[in-house]
C-alpha cells in the first residue's frame with residue numbers, strides 16, 4: 709500500500725532525510741523514533757506535502773504522491789490528515805467548529821464566511837466527538853479544554869476528513885502521562901477499528917513499544933532500524949539515539965506512576 713523509495717530532503721548541504729526507504733503493506737500503527745533533529749518531522753511533512761522532497765518517491769497504491777500538483781496534491785493532503793504536538797486548533801473557536809474545519813477545503817468561501825455548515829456535517833462532527841468521549845465539550849471554546857482533550861479535538865478534526873492515513877507529529881509530547889495515554893489509546897482505536905494507518909513520531913521508547921506494530925528508528929536523517937517492538941532492545945535503542953553505555957531508557961519514558969495508574973479509570977471519566 710505505502711512504499712517509500714529513497715526519499716531525501718536537503719536543507720543546504722545537510723540531508724534532513726537521507727535516502728529513506730521502507731514499505732508498509734497493511735493499515736499498521738507505525739512509530740518513528742529518534743533523537744531531536746533526526747529527521748522525523750521533515751519526513752512526515754514530506755508525506756503530507758507540507759515540505760517538498762529533494763528526491764525519491766512515496767508510492768501509495770502505485771501513485772507517487774510526491775509528484776502530485778494542485779488539486780490532486782490537495783486531495784492527497786486530505787487523505788493523510790496530520791496532527792501536531794501543539795494541537796493547532798483555533799483557540800477562541802468552539803470545539804465543534806474546530807472539528808468542522810477539517811473539511812474547510814471542501815467548502816465555498818461564501819459558506820465559510822457565513823459559517824454555514826450543512827446539518828449532515830454538523831451531525832457527523834458531533835458523532836466523532838461522541839466517539840472520542842468529548843461530545844459534551846462541543847460548545848466550549850477549544851482553549852478552555854485540557855491538553856488531552858484538545859488533542860482529541862485535533863484527532864476528531866482529522867477524522868472529519870475521513871483520511872486513509874493519520875500522521876501524528878509528536879502527538880503526546882506536550883501532555884502529562886495520563887493524558888498521553890488517553891490520546892495514544894484513541895489513536896490505537898482508530899487504527900484497529902477503522903483500519904486507518906497511523907504513522908506517529910514518538911519521543912519515548914515505551915510508547916513505541918506499547919502501541920506500535922512496527923518501529924522505524926532514524927538517526928541523522930537515515931533509517932537505522934526497522935522492525936517490531938520486540939526487536940527494539942536497549943542496545944538497538946542506544947544505537948538509534950546515539951547514546952553511550954550510560955543510556956538510560958527511563959529518561960525517555962512516559963510511564964504512569966503506579967498510584968496514578970490506579971486512578972486511571974476515574975481520570976478517564978473526568979477527562980471525557
Ligand SMILES: Nc1ncnc2c1ncn2[C@@H]1O[C@H](COP(=O)(O)OP(=O)(O)OP(=O)(O)O)[C@@H](O)[C@H]1O
Pocket residue numbers: 719723724742743744745746747748749750751
Ligand atoms: N526549514 C528548515 N531549514 C533548515 N533546516 C531545517 C529545516 N527544517 C528542519 N531542518 C533541519 O533538518 C534536520 C531534521 O529536523 P527535523 O525537525 O525533521 O527533526 P526531528 O527528528 O523531527 O526533530 P524534533 O524531534 O526536534 O522535531 C535538523 O537538523 C533541522 O535543523
